Structure formats: structure tokens, C-alpha cells
Amino acid sequence: MNASSLYEQKPWLALYPPKQPAEITPQFSHMLAAFEASLQRDPEATALLYFDGKLSQQGLDQAAQRLAVALHSRGFGAGDRLGLYTQNNPAFVIGLLAAWKLGAIGVCINPMNKARELRHVLQDSGATALLCLDQLYLDVARDVIANDTPQVATVITCAARDGQSLDDARVFALGERLSAPDGVLDLQHLIDTPVDTTLPRPTLGADDVALLTYTSGTTGNPKGAMNTHGNLAFNAQTYRDWLGLTPQDRILGLAPLFHITGSVAHLSLAMLVGCPLILAHRFQPESMLDTLRMHRPTFTIGAITAFISLMNTPQARKDDFASFRAIYSGGAPISPATNAEFEKFSGQYIHNAFGMTETASPTHLVPLGKRAPVDPHSGALSIGVPVFNTTVWILNDEGQAATLGEVGEIVDRGPQVMRGYWNMPDATTAAIPDGRLRTGDVGFMDGDGWFYLVDRKKDMINAGGYKVWPREVEDVLYSHPAVREAAVIGVPDDYRGETVKAVVSLKPGADVSPEDLMAHCKAQMAAYKYPRIVSIVDELPKTVTGKILRRSLR
Known part of the structure; x- marks a missing residue:
């Protein structure tokens, strides 16, 4: 058997649980349909939990519909881009759903971005509307829009304290709520004001872009990955079916929603499953522990540094983690020693996940209930096995399929691979020259089909x-x-x-x-x-x- 055939035969399927299929058929072609199915199934079910605030599926739909009407009245519609420049609060979810209701595209913007970085994203994406935190508008966005991005015709501000009453000073500033300046819309006012919410039905399909998610810009300016509705619907279903999630589960929004992990494994997944998404504005360890105690989540995925921080917070106790039935970590490798220490402290084993912006989150997951092996030579913990419908190769320096245990570049093909980079055809061709994504990550596969990440090529x-x-x-x-x-x-x-x-x-x-x-x-x-x-x-x-x-x- 030649090396290429080895990967195409997918030896990792033997590691799947007995009743887990090798392939799944996406239930929905786009995320708006996925949300609408959950809404129709149980309108009163909780969609969002934000400190002591709660928003039902019907409440979320109504809020997004009213925002969509306001955007539509200002000429915003199908194919247009809405910048989302906020933290993990309900406004992000409302804004993205409103964009999808119009057949538009959400542009995920890191709330830590300063003027230079915001300017690049707004100019590159051509966003004509921006939903942002009130303080970020005053501190950063106002000058950028006035001086460099005049195409941003509509600005809607939101407040971190909207939708809750706990007012946790550890995660946001207290004091008077900032009023929207002249010419700027206030999200809370929009969603509190009854209007005629009739809108034209958008035409959406699997190939339509749902998100522009900007890479971290390790080489040059960040590039906008075109994550399609099909990418998001497939990978949200991958998480649901891999983990067996139901409407009785509760998802903790530990990863930032602007990041592909948060957009897919939190927001899109909760919309598909029809279960509550727990948000806490931003990660602050003591406040996050209070959130665990209040809402008792059953699933989350986040960076290993977040779990390290929670574990080392003096107030943390084993019982804080007792409600979880699945914890995953992605974004950075986990050391075996750290995983063992967290399990000893919390009683929870962290399952590895692996993916990237360009693959709408996961290409690899450790099967639920299995423990990732440790490579005896490098000491690396396995990143898992390829998920449904996905083929992964290791290519050596000559571009040929590597043999078992041979280190090379990880290359992916599957329904989660992005459509390409926004307005960058040459970069798209370089990244996906033959329908297979060159990840830039270096790793290998063992004889059982477990994959291991060695590092980034550039590192x-x-x-x-x-x-x-x-x-x-x-x-x-x-x-x-x-x-x-x-x-x-x-x-x-x-x-x-x-x-x-x-x-x-x-x-x-x-x-x-x-x-x-x-x-x-x-x-x-x-x-x-x-x-x-x-x-x-x-x-x-x-x-x-x-x-x-x-x-x-x-």
C-alpha cells in the first residue's frame, strides 16, 4: 500500500465509538434554517443566559428581527457586511442573526483591536454597518469611521450591562449607561421598540458566506477567511453528533465569539441544538467560576490557558466543574502534564480538539470517552482523529504523502474547509491548490490513526x-x-x-x-x-x- 492510500482508507475510523458513523449528512444547508428549526420546536426555550439575564428563542428572534428591520431600512441587505466589534454578550448573537436574516455577512472583529487593526478589517471587508460596544465606539471606532472608512453608513452601539442586572464590576465598568451619540443607533432601544417586522425572505445556501473571520496575521495583515453557511452548519452538527448534545445541555461560551471556535462551537452549535448558550462578557477567572456555579454548564471548549487560570484561582473547587459531561480544548497544544493536573483537580478530563479559522473550527477531535495517547518519542499528546466526512494527509517536504510516524505538513479536505480568502485569489490558490487546505501546521499520524501536532512551520x-x-x-x-x-x-x-x-x-x-x-x-x-x-x-x-x-x- 502506498502512503497516499493509507490516509484515504481512513484508519482512524476504527477509533470511532461503535455506533458513530464515518459520514454525516448535514441537516441544514444554512444556519438561519438551523436556528428557525430550534425556534419552531420550542419558542419558549432559553437561548441565552447572561449573568442573571435570560433570553428565550422567541426573544432572540424578535430582537434580531427588529435590528434587521432597522438595517434594512437603511439600505443594508444581501451580501453586505456587518462588523461585530463586541465581547461575549447577547448583542453579538443578535447582530449575527440579524445579518443572516437579511442574507448578509457577519464580520468578526477582535474587541482588543486598536485603530490600525480595526481600520484594516473595515476597509478590507468593505463593511457598511458596524455593531459595537459603546465604549469601543467612543474610544476607537468613531475616529476610524470618520477619517478612514466612510463606507460605514450605519453604526449601532450596545452596552455590556444590557440584558442583565448583576453588574459584575470584575468584568465591566459600572456607572451611567453611555448614550448613543447623534446619528448612532442604540441596540437596546431598537429591540425594545415594536415595529413592523416584515422582511423579504433571504435566499441562502451552503455556499453563501456566513462569516468573514480574520486570521491572526502571523504573516502580513490578517486575511478574511470566507466561512460559509455550509461550513458552519456542518461543523456545528459535527460537534452535536460527536458529543450527543440535546436541548437539555448547556454550552458555556468560554471562547470569544469573534473567534472561529466561539462562532461555531458556541453560537452556531447552540442555535442548531436549541440549548442555552451561557455568556459572561469576557473571561475573568473569579467571575467565570461564579458563572459555572450559577448556570451549571454541561459542555465547553476553550484555550488551555483558560483552564489553567481557573484551576489556579484560589476560590476554585472540584464541585465547580461537576456539571460538565464534556470539556474540550483547542487553539494551542496541551501538555500531558497540564491535562493530568487539571483532571486531578477538577475530576474532568480535557479532550483535545484541533482546527483553524480556515476550517471553521474542528478537523480533529478526541472521541468522547477516549483518552488521547502520548507519543513516546516526542511526549506530545494526540490532537485526536479526523471528524466525519474529513480526510487528512501528512505531506513531506517533497509534497508526497508521508509514511507512518513521518513528520510533515497537515493537509485537510472536508466540508468545513473555507471558500477562500476575501478578495485574495492568489492567497486562496496558495492555501487550497487542489481542494486540500495546506494548514502550515506540522505533525504526524501513528499506526492507529491518531494525529499529533508538532508545531507551526514558522516556529x-x-x-x-x-x-x-x-x-x-x-x-x-x-x-x-x-x-x-x-x-x-x-x-x-x-x-x-x-x-x-x-x-x-x-x-x-x-x-x-x-x-x-x-x-x-x-x-x-x-x-x-x-x-x-x-x-x-x-x-x-x-x-x-x-x-x-x-x-x-x-
């Missing part, structure tokens, strides 16, 4: 001609009892060209020297791999999704 360190993958060094650092978080980078070295540097933060009360950490690594790995420089810091830089930013450390 490889060349130390005197030897390849060093930061991920392997980080896993060894995480096995030290004092280490809370770790990141490894290559830095210039006169003798070796590059050498290995580790930047770590410590657990509360821990005391360890850089020399101790170097010795810990030296004892467990080849001489060319262990860090020659160790820096101890209070906090490592992260994206808003919790992914550690190696490029900032460089």
Missing part, C-alpha cells in the same frame, strides 16, 4: 543545523511542578545561529530558578534541545482567545 528553531520544535521543549517545562505557563522561541546566537530560549510564568507561591528549569530540561532531552536561556515573568503575552503569543516574545 521551528534551527540550532546549529538541528531542528528544535518549541512544543516539545514546552511539554518538558510543563512537567515541572512550579511552571504555570511556558513558551519557547529561537533567538540569535553567534555560534549556533539560533539557540533555544524559554519564557515561563510560575504557579502561585512557587520558587524556582532559571538554572533549575534548564537542568530539568537538560535531564530529559537531547543536548541541542534544552533551553540555554530561561526568563521568568509574571504573565506571558496572549491573544484574547488565550493562545500564547510567541511572536510577541520574539
Whole structure:
């Protein structure tokens, strides 16, 4: 058997649970139909939980319909783009649903973006309407729109405190609610005001773009991935069927909604299943623990750094996590030591997930109830197995299918792969030259069909001609009892060209020297791999999704 045939025969299917199919047929071709089915099934069912606030399926539909009417009256319609520049609050969900009701496209914008970054997204997407937090409008968006993006004709502001009354000062500022400036619409006023909500029915299909989700911009400006309705409907159903979720479940919105994980594994999934989505504005560990106690979620997925933070918060107790029947983590590799420590503390095993913006979240998941194996050579924890309808290859440096255990680039083909990059045909062709997505991630498959992530191609360190993958060094650092978080980078070295540097933060009360950490690594790995420089810091830089930013450390 040649190597290519090995992947096409999908050996990983043997790892699926006995009654789990190899392929699924999408129940819906677009996300508006998925939401409408849940609405029709039980209009009074809870759609959103926001601190002590609650919004039913019918309430969510009415709010989105009224916003859609306001947008439509201002000439906004099918194919137009609505920027969503807010945190994990009901406004994001209402705004995206309103866009879909008009056949329009949501543009996900990181609420941490400053003027330069917001300007790029608005200009690149051609957004003509923007829904944003009131404070973000005053601090950032107002000047950007006035000076650089005049095509943004409609602005709607929302307040973080709308839709709840707990007013948790740990996650948003208290005080008087900001009034919408002249010419700016107020979301709460719109959804509180009865109007004629008759709208033309949009024509939507699987190939229509549902979201423009911008990449993190590791090479040049961020690119807008065109995630279609078919991508979202398929992957939301993948999560539902993989985990057996029902309307009785409760999904914790731990990942940011602007991120593809939040958009699919929280928002789209909750719409499809018809179960409550629990939102908490932004991640703050003590407040998030209160949210767990109040709403008792059954499923979540988030960055491993969020789980590390919750586990190390002094108020955390094992019972806080008792309601979960499935926890997954994606966005960054998990070290086996961290996973074991979290399970010992919480009683919950974290299942790995793997995907990217360009694949609308998952291409790989660890089957529910199974434990990901650890590769004995690299110490890496498996990222799981390819999900339904998906074929994954490992391609070597010559572009040929790699043999078992051989390291190469991870390449995906499946219904979740994006349509391409917005207005970037050359970049689209480079990323998907033959219908298969080149991920830029490096990994391998073992003989049972488990996949392992080694690292990003660009992060490889060349130390005197030897390849060093930061991920392997980080896993060894995480096995030290004092280490809370770790990141490894290559830095210039006169003798070796590059050498290995580790930047770590410590657990509360821990005391360890850089020399101790170097010795810990030296004892467990080849001489060319262990860090020659160790820096101890209070906090490592992260994206808003919790992914550690190696490029900032460089």
C-alpha cells in the first residue's frame, strides 16, 4: 500500500465509538434554517443566559428581527457586511442573526483591536454597518469611521450591562449607561421598540458566506477567511453528533465569539441544538467560576490557558466543574502534564480538539470517552482523529504523502474547509491548490490513526543545523511542578545561529530558578534541545482567545 492510500482508507475510523458513523449528512444547508428549526420546536426555550439575564428563542428572534428591520431600512441587505466589534454578550448573537436574516455577512472583529487593526478589517471587508460596544465606539471606532472608512453608513452601539442586572464590576465598568451619540443607533432601544417586522425572505445556501473571520496575521495583515453557511452548519452538527448534545445541555461560551471556535462551537452549535448558550462578557477567572456555579454548564471548549487560570484561582473547587459531561480544548497544544493536573483537580478530563479559522473550527477531535495517547518519542499528546466526512494527509517536504510516524505538513479536505480568502485569489490558490487546505501546521499520524501536532512551520528553531520544535521543549517545562505557563522561541546566537530560549510564568507561591528549569530540561532531552536561556515573568503575552503569543516574545 502506498502512503497516499493509507490516509484515504481512513484508519482512524476504527477509533470511532461503535455506533458513530464515518459520514454525516448535514441537516441544514444554512444556519438561519438551523436556528428557525430550534425556534419552531420550542419558542419558549432559553437561548441565552447572561449573568442573571435570560433570553428565550422567541426573544432572540424578535430582537434580531427588529435590528434587521432597522438595517434594512437603511439600505443594508444581501451580501453586505456587518462588523461585530463586541465581547461575549447577547448583542453579538443578535447582530449575527440579524445579518443572516437579511442574507448578509457577519464580520468578526477582535474587541482588543486598536485603530490600525480595526481600520484594516473595515476597509478590507468593505463593511457598511458596524455593531459595537459603546465604549469601543467612543474610544476607537468613531475616529476610524470618520477619517478612514466612510463606507460605514450605519453604526449601532450596545452596552455590556444590557440584558442583565448583576453588574459584575470584575468584568465591566459600572456607572451611567453611555448614550448613543447623534446619528448612532442604540441596540437596546431598537429591540425594545415594536415595529413592523416584515422582511423579504433571504435566499441562502451552503455556499453563501456566513462569516468573514480574520486570521491572526502571523504573516502580513490578517486575511478574511470566507466561512460559509455550509461550513458552519456542518461543523456545528459535527460537534452535536460527536458529543450527543440535546436541548437539555448547556454550552458555556468560554471562547470569544469573534473567534472561529466561539462562532461555531458556541453560537452556531447552540442555535442548531436549541440549548442555552451561557455568556459572561469576557473571561475573568473569579467571575467565570461564579458563572459555572450559577448556570451549571454541561459542555465547553476553550484555550488551555483558560483552564489553567481557573484551576489556579484560589476560590476554585472540584464541585465547580461537576456539571460538565464534556470539556474540550483547542487553539494551542496541551501538555500531558497540564491535562493530568487539571483532571486531578477538577475530576474532568480535557479532550483535545484541533482546527483553524480556515476550517471553521474542528478537523480533529478526541472521541468522547477516549483518552488521547502520548507519543513516546516526542511526549506530545494526540490532537485526536479526523471528524466525519474529513480526510487528512501528512505531506513531506517533497509534497508526497508521508509514511507512518513521518513528520510533515497537515493537509485537510472536508466540508468545513473555507471558500477562500476575501478578495485574495492568489492567497486562496496558495492555501487550497487542489481542494486540500495546506494548514502550515506540522505533525504526524501513528499506526492507529491518531494525529499529533508538532508545531507551526514558522516556529521551528534551527540550532546549529538541528531542528528544535518549541512544543516539545514546552511539554518538558510543563512537567515541572512550579511552571504555570511556558513558551519557547529561537533567538540569535553567534555560534549556533539560533539557540533555544524559554519564557515561563510560575504557579502561585512557587520558587524556582532559571538554572533549575534548564537542568530539568537538560535531564530529559537531547543536548541541542534544552533551553540555554530561561526568563521568568509574571504573565506571558496572549491573544484574547488565550493562545500564547510567541511572536510577541520574539
